[in-house]
Amino acid sequence: MPRVLVGKRSDIQEGGFTSVTVGGRQILVAKIQGSYFATDNICTHEGAELHQGELHNKELTCPWHGAIWDLTTGRLIWFREFLEPIQSYTVVIEDDTLFVEI
Numbered sequence: 001m002p003r004v005l006v007g008k009r010s011d012i013q014e015g016g017f018t019s020v021t022v023g024g025r026q027i028l029v030a031k032i033q034g035s036y037f038a039t040d041n042i043c044t045h046e047g048a049e050l051h052q053g054e055l056h057n058k059e060l061t062c063p064w065h066g067a068i069w070d071l072t073t074g075r076l077i078w079f080r081e082f083l084e085p086i087q088s089y090t091v092v093i094e095d096d097t098l099f100v101e102i
C-alpha cells in the first residue's frame, strides 16, 4: 500500500491537525489523546474542508453546517440527515516521521 509523507510528529500538537494533498485528494491528520488519525479532509455533505472546523477530543465540527465527525473512525456522530462516512486511513510512524497509507 503506498505511503504518503505527512511530516514530523512534532508538527502536530495534541488536539491539533494538519492537512496534506496527495494526487488531488486532501487528507486530514489529527493528534487525539496521543495517537494519530487520518481521514479525508472533505465533508461528504457539501464539500467543506474539515481542517477549517473545530476539534474537541475526537469530534470535529464541520465549519459549514455543523455535522459532527468522529475523526478516529470517519463516522458521522451527528447531523440532521444521513451522510456517508468520510474515508479513514492508517497512519504509520517511523522514528519521528508520520506517513499515511492510501
Ligand code: FES
Pocket: 043, 044, 045, 046, 047, 048, 062, 063, 064, 065, 066, 067
Ligand atoms: S458541508 Fe459539512 S455539514 Fe455541510
